[in-house]
Amino acid sequence: MTEIQGGCLCGSVRFTCKSAPIASYACHCRFCQRSLGTAYRAAMSFNLDDVQFNDGELRTYTYKSDEHGRELYIHFCPTCSTQVTATTERFPDRRVMMIGTLDDPSQIDVNTHMFADESFHWVSAHDDDVVYAKHRMNEDGSAAEPL
Numbered sequence: 704m705t706e707i708q709g710g711c712l713c714g715s716v717r718f719t720c721k722s723a724p725i726a727s728y729a730c731h732c733r734f735c736q737r738s739l740g741t742a743y744r745a746a747m748s749f750n751l752d753d754v755q756f757n758d759g760e761l762r763t764y765t766y767k768s769d770e771h772g773r774e775l776y777i778h779f780c781p782t783c784s785t786q787v788t789a790t791t792e793r794f795p796d797r798r799v800m801m802i803g804t805l806d807d808p809s810q811i812d813v814n815t816h817m818f819a820d821e822s823f824h825w826v827s828a829h830d831d832d833v834v835y836a837k838h839r840m841n842e843d844g845s846a847a848e849p850l
């Protein structure tokens with residue numbers, strides 16, 4: 704696989720992914736909608752150490768979810784405000800990267816949708832996509848059943 708590289712809008716933060724993503728998905732939850740100001744987050748997950756960053760500054764906003772009480776950490780470029788990566792209290796050894804920040808977003812396909820319960824009614828998945836009402840993992844860590 705060609706190396707996956709990307710960066711923020713202004714170019715001060717750059718990254719290289721050292722592996723293929725563990726998963727790629729669209730997340731339609733209200734947290735993603737509100738924090739990005741748009742319909743859903745198109746994202747990939749990696750092991751924490753599998754993404755290498757340059758020394759461009761990233762700031763962190765910590766959000767505590769009312770729904771499940773855990774913290775979510777959004778790491779953004781303070782110059783251009785791009786959300787470059789996110790980490791979570793729930794999965795501390797994982798890192799979320801945003802497909803829209805890739806130099807070549809066509810490197811990544813998405814056929815998994817999470818939190819369809821919260822998706823805007825005018826957003827639709829393809830017929831053969833895998834769609835979950837909530838997260839693809841249950842609270843106990845078991846795999847959720849797709850719709």
Ligand SMILES: [Zn+2]
Pocket residue numbers: 711712713714715716780781782783784785
């Ligand atoms: Zn930037």
Ligand SMILES: [Zn+2]
Pocket residue numbers: 730731732733734735736744818
């Ligand atoms: Zn979400």
